[in-house]
Amino acid sequence: QVQLVESGGGLVQAGGSLRLSCAASTGIFSILTMSWYRQAPEKQREFVARIAGSGSTVYADSAKGRFTISRDNAKNTVYLQMNSLKPEDTAVYYCNCQLASQGYWGQGTQVTVSS
16 A cells, blocks of 8 residues: 655746655655656646656656656655646646556645646
């Protein structure tokens, strides 16, 4: 069982920045691949970025060049630094990991970007 708790969302003007955090309750955090997804109103949940235990990263095209995913294994936390935010980035952002074929999700954190 893994519990994920996101934080750091909020209201920001276009062009601004936010850093999301996701704290995981597991003793094997360092080997888990951690991901961020987002879901805008009336849209499907979509992939944003992921980081493997090795530190290798993958980004959605919409996130490349603006978002940076990172992790601190000592704190069991994964981060998503979001710069140059756009109104279309408005969504609930979710943290995710997979363990033994089971997917785990946090409760989400709302990000609202005003124009």
